[in-house]
Amino acid sequence: MTSAAATPKQRVTAKKRSPFTINPQAIPTLAAVVIFIVMIIIGELMFGTYLRLGFISSLLMDHSYLIILAVAMTFPILTGGIDLSVGAIVAITGVVAAKLMIAGVPSWVAIIVMLLIGVAFGALAGILIEQFNMQPFIATLSTMFLARGIASIISTDSLTVPKDNNFSWLATDIHLIDNPKISNDLTVDLGVFVAVIVVVIGYIVLHKTRTGRTIYAIGGSRSSAELMGLPVKRTQYSIYIISALLASVASIVYMASMGNAKNVVGVGWELDAVASVVIGGTLISGGFGYVLGSVIGALVRSIIDPLTSDFSVPAEAVTIVVGVMILIFVVLQRAVMAVKRR
Amino acid sequence: MTNPTVKRVAEPSAVRSFIQRIMRNQLTWSVVALIALIVLCTIFDRQFLSLSYNPRTGGLSGPMITMLQESARYLMIATGMTLVVSTSGIDLSVGSVMVVAGAISMQLLSTGTNVWLSILVALGLGLVLGAINGALVSLLGLQPFITTLIMMLAGRGLAKVITSGQNTDASTVAGGEPLKWIANGFVLGLPANFIIAVIIVALVGLLARKTAMGMMIESVGINKEASRMAGINPKKILFLVYVVSGLLAAVAGLFATASVMRVDVSKTGQDLEMYAILAVVIGGTSLLGGKFSLLGSALGAIIIAMIRKTIITLGIDSAATPAFFAVVVIIICVMQAPKIRNLSAEFKRKNAIKASQKAAIA
């Protein structure tokens, strides 16, 4: 009996694995990279400005906040959840910190307060989700309204960070390559470094820690994860705290570069972040995806706007074109996946 | 083998079981929330419930009437959203479909098109946009969230293209009266748009529950693969719900624009997808898909209108309205949480365990 059993099983064996086989789960992300490169090439060929160092610098500097938010959003989305409050958290943390600094509080205290506010909103979302069975969409929609509302109550003015407060050093430009022409400078600011650090930490958390693996498991099947004995509740809390915390980091970076804060900042950023995450190949229903994908997604999302304006899209049609470009993008990804599966 | 495997729990007294059933029912809490908001408003404004006959409009007037008038559009989008959500999808484009429908109707009207034709074209356009969503989700298998997010962007752009970026105003155009009446008229003293909305909700409800549509939608939402294996065509169902949602959003768009006979290309329908989703959730339909309750969503829609009315009535500072809105929503959702609903049962359970642990020690 046993001998009969042994033979057919040899079928699927480890021998097939070669280090070069592409993990099918990574295909959408790879597609994102390819399309990003194609977009740059198109831009360069048609307008000749997309490979300028200045362009690349401002692509990074002006979007470091989006990259951070995309990383933040990756966490809840991997579990099949979402965090709609990130944009509003940017607003409230900024407003509070600016108020504090105007009142003379040192910048490092303000930064700590910002992070704490982020944690508080993340924890609130976590409590609503875990203790009161609210769906993440609704829970974070509520915290989004709450955060923006509180920000507006605190102030509806544009709050300028006082000059003498050493906060804006976070936005100091570092000229890596200094050419006579600004468009050929390669410049980064600390925001870019922060974004890079966030990405690296995001990667480590998701791929090198148990919490990260639990996040993927929850995305695969929450009930299975629970029955497998994984700390699902705790992980859920960490997810929403992480995403809100990263939103306040994004706020720090953004505020530093703007030098001011306002209650209306960040409207719609959550959707940009979601779009970035999805473009980067993460499944909105959870379970599959990569932080690095989200970074690429954020870059792709960012390059759509200059392309539409360079192509002189009529004003009224801009959002149509943006929509259609994202559509083409996700359809292409699907096509690549379908072909690859054959 | 014939005796039932599980025993019924001893029937508690009829009254108690009735109360328990009521307490467990999610709708109960929605009704309670609605009443609480009305009471709050009445405390603040004694005239809140007062109704008077307004000969100028031929209908009743009073705060509750304007509330119902506003709720009509939420009823429409919440109904469509319910079906979509039931298939475990989401339709973020309802607000944009609203503005497209409003824009085309106003634009046609102001260029002299017959009002009925304008209405028809607006509804048709809503249907088409819904069908595009449906086709992308069902045929191409794109994720609903991102598909309708794209439509949300593109739809608003389309509205701007239709009016060339203007806020087309058809209030002075002759022949627009029927449309104006739909949003502002009265039937038997009640707002016409509310009556129309209720009729449409009832029709959709009948369609869903008297045919097998409702069951199939739920089935696809709960387990798509199992539904396919049972011979249901999930693609057809998915397509259908997005079409219905698009069509109803167009109706909502007509309500919103006809109310002032003017479309605001950047404001009409803005953020309304969020309200619709909230209404659905307050109504007890899970965003994970499955069982849906149109009645619940309708209640949710009215609650949303009521919250907005409350904000005006209490004179909440405009800066504080989002926060107030959030607090009310959080309270309603928390009250509906199983944890709160089963509080008394949980209390009893804890006691029982303590008792049996004592017994075990003894």
Next chain:
Amino acid sequence: ACGSSSSSDGDDAKKTVGFVAVGPEGGFRTANENDVQDAFKTAGFDLIYSPTQNSDQQKQIQAFNKFVNDEVDAIVLSATEATGWEDSLKKAKEAEIPVVLLDRGIEPNDTDLYAAHIGPSNTWAGEQAAEFVNEQFPDGANGFVLEGPAGLSVVNDRRSGWESKLDSKQKVLESQSANWSTDEAKTVTAGLLDKHKSQNVQFIFAQNDEMGLGAAQAVDAAGLKGKVKIITIDGTKPALQALIDGDLSLVIEYNPIFGEVAAQTVSDILDGKTVDKDIVVESKVFTAEEAAKVIDSRPY
């Protein structure tokens, strides 16, 4: 407009101007941006138009920085927010690209950072509204204010103008946001009228035409047409029409037509001529009679 962004080629080549805009949002904004685009094209410029969404300043900053990198010949900036532009303007200065501000100025107002500012004044418009109310109701009256979304610079400016001139006799019962929207304004006004029925409401100041038109409909439905004075800002055609019809009582223009001036200014700057730093665009205050005179020639 393709392939036109490098400026190093000969002088006879078309000059490229980047237009950091708000986007077609109806009413004033559409009229203004269409006018600017047309004027620059007529003046022989190659205009690259870059609108934002949701009045998102961040998107404007990105567009601005891109124009700097593209080395356009000049940038016109119609900012959604007055603050937060220093860094970007400094970059433009370093790249020697002149910047002309349209409509909104910058704060803090560092005149070194831009070449010129052209636009009407929001504060002025708010003041006109207040003065009209003072004049109409010398003994004081009750009323509401309908505002745009809390926190936008326009909203704050129009409010501060209004508040600075409004007599202490006048009583603003409530200020509510109607989100720039006609339809919301109708709902909000209807609610406020219900609520303050006993207070004899006599004026409504709507911060833009759209909201004013909504308020007028609610006032009409409540049977108060003519009894409540409605004042709006912007001066779009439908508002002027409503003014003539007696639905509105005063429309303060926020003149969007300054594309030609802007184009002229930019071309002067590029030719090395000196220009005025601050060019205030004349706006009018319309009553029904004056509106009747211009309504037919009104392009927007």
Next chain:
Amino acid sequence: MSENQPIVEMQGITIEFPGVKALDGVNLRLFPGEIHALMGENGAGKSTMIKALTGVYKINGGSISVDSKPQTFTGTADAQNAGIATVYQEVNLCTNLSIGENVMLGHELHGPLGINWKKTHAQAKRHLATLGLQHLDSHASLSSISIAMQQLVAIARAMVIDAKVLILDEPTSSLDANEVEHLFSIMRQVRDSGVAILFVSHFLDQIYEVTDRLTVLRNGTYIAEVMTKETPRDELISMMIGKSAGELSQIGAKKSSRTVESGEQPVASVEGLGKKGSIKPISVDIFKGQVLGLAGLLGSGRTEFGRLLFGADKADEGVYKLHGSDANIDTPASALRGKVAYSTENRRDEGIVGDLTVRENILLALQAIRGMFRPVPKKEADAIVDKYMKELNVRPADPNKLIRNLSGGNQQKVLLARWLATKPELLILDEPTRGIDIGAKAEIQQTVLELAEQGMSVVFISSELEEVVRLSDDIVVLKDRRKIAEILNDGTISPETIVQTIANSDVETTNSGKAA
């Protein structure tokens, strides 16, 4: 067995779900170094008892102590920390992750830079190997292996923690004889190291082979705890079902073989039906009133062939004829219209629609055939639901209960009712008796025979060779996704014949059937 202290003691456990008392004062003791069977019919409360122990369900009464200390766990994680490893009845793994990750989830090995994946996978491989799964690629996605394999992976996962108590809820329901043997040898090994094992199975043979002690439940109540050796089968059965064993309808000798007339037209006939990467072209004729068994080892392609027949997967070659004329069956809907029905082996993912009621689940396929706008009239629907629930003895007999809340066996019956309600001419049953109690199994087998008697053609797929041999007129043997033989069941066939056929498969054996 020495009567030492029990490591787990559950006393007077009561669990109420809205409207039902699933457990009522049940006791259970687990001793170290013993394999303990939890016995009872479908819905008796076995799985609920297990979930009560591990804190998945909150108890409404009773007490639980582990190591003589009172304990209330709040979930599997808690229980695991106390040394209780559990494999639940339905496979609970994450299909989006790799096999190795599933095994090691929560127990990954760390290096200086977080998880060391190399070591972790190596460790996973070791654990898989103890269950004879060394051939699995631990990097492959879990979704690429069959449900049966997944079940073994789940068991491997349970072995990862050094447990004092190991709970296996119907681990053998989808395994074939060899796998079961292998599992048992491991269980004995684990037991001998002093671990207490709780084992649930509906196979009495297995119970007698491997367990030391039994606890019997019936209708959510505690009946008895006895030593396996001292309890004769008859007595055990009567404790479980509350009636004497004799009353249990036994299937006698298999029904008389249906002979196929020459020139008879098959109900369904496939010619070279295959799908690349899934199954090599197969030709089979199925006649009216015939039971066609599909035999083979795990992964031999039985399920895949069944799915092709049903159109659940699209065949990319071959001819499919129904009643002699070409049929275009490429979706389940088209199959159902052609009166072909298929009951899946993957009940949870492809079978039940969990949040619908039993009634709706039964009517679903029928309704799908009729189309959305022709609802089954209420009266007719009531009659159908009532009829099949009675016939198949679905319990609880409440059609308005959510199917999710039924015990596994009863879910299976409801699914069977769903397919019967469509009145198919060809019914494909993939592991229909998996997880079904002895009584119900006999009933289902009986039903299959009756259906065949009434003229329905049945394709019967089961890992239990006895069952296949007993019921089938004709047995198609698959191996490596190929048909290697078709054996006419003339009464001389025994499970061994089939095992032999598979073992000697290099030589193409066709003793009869189509080719003859």
